[in-house]
Amino acid sequence: MSSWQWAALAKPRTSSRILSTGSPFNWTTLHAISKSLSEHTRGPAVTHDGTYSESGQAAVLLPLVNINNKPAVLFQVRANLRAHKGEVSFPGGKKDDDDKDLEETVKRETREEIGISSERLHLLSAFGPPEKSIAGTIVFPYAGFLSTSILPTNINDSSPLANTLIEDLDINTAEVAMMFHLTLEELTDERRLTRHNFRGRPPYWCVNVSDKVPEEYWTTPRVLPDEPSLEEGGVDRGRRLEIWGLTGWYLHLFMRTVGLW
Known part of the structure; x- marks a missing residue:
């Protein structure tokens, strides 16, 4: 893995040579x-333990x-x-047999989950690794x-x-409970950020988004996926929701690449 991914955490910035947190996206910045x-x-498909895989692939979109x-x-x-509720x-999600490539997987899953058709999505690039x-699936991140x-x-x-108007998204409620956004200004606000480690690697920023969810979200006790359930002695995490794990790691890679973290 390259040194830019291993480097110590830097203070968040409000601008970089690529973009500013206060200026809306345009084709030039994209x-x-x-x-x-x-x-x-x-x-192609390098995993965190150094092995390769040609099957069991998935793709996600950083929108x-x-x-x-x-x-x-x-x-x-x-x-x-069933997983990560x-x-x-x-x-x-996972690549279907009918998907010709992972870009098609990203487009299909985005359409199925939040109703965005290909005419409303411009893929920028894969990034990674x-x-x-x-579950053992190799997950490829894309930005768009x-x-x-x-x-x-x-x-x-x-x-x-x-x-984008979130209220105009056609959300598949069987898979998605709710949508929210963070501006780049919010993502560079140190009050939201906590150091966290991803699989024994140097730390990345874990982002607190507890203020982004409605009151009804907190009616169900929350435990982390790798902890016991409440019935098995697990601990209710209470009113704290964070972007962490694989999602947090990919967000970290993106923000580091564009020079804001």
């Missing part, structure tokens, strides 16, 4: 992000959006599913810009791209 991400893409004319990242809280995640999930409006075709335009 092109710069895509170029930077593609330069840091690693390997960039403009909301109220501010650049932001869109997140979802998983519904009452109630956790923050990105749209995505991919990681192995708890999405909107609830059809995206313009003039990719040289430096005008702000259209805003």
Whole structure:
């Protein structure tokens, strides 16, 4: 793994050579992000333990959006599913046999989970390296810009791209309990950030998003997926929700690549 991924945590920044947290995304900044991400893409399917895999692949989308004319990242809280229920995640899932490649997987899963068609999604680049999930699937991250409006075709335009309205998303409630966003300004607010380790590696920023979920979310006791249930002696985590684990790690890689963390 390259030194930029292993380096010690840096203080968050409000701007970099690529973008500013106060300026909405446009085609110019998206092109710069895509170029930077593609330069840091690693390997076909390298797992965290150094092995390779040609099967059991999945892909997730780190969705960039403009909301109220501010650049932001869109997140979802998983519904009452078999794995990782109630956790923050990105749209995505396992590659189907009918998917010609992982880009098609990302587009299909994004359409199925939040109703965004390919005309409203512009994939920027894969980045990584991919990681192995708890279930053993190799998960490839992609970044893309999405909107609830059809995206313009003039990719040289430096005008702000259209805003996304979360209320206009067609959310599949069987898989997604709710959606929320964090602006890049919020993601660089140190009051939200806590040091955390990902699988024994140097720390990354774990992001507190407890204020982003409605009151009814807290009616069910919460335990982490690798801990015992409450009936087995587990501890109720209470009113704290964080972006951590694989989602947090991929967010960390993205923010490091664009120079904001």
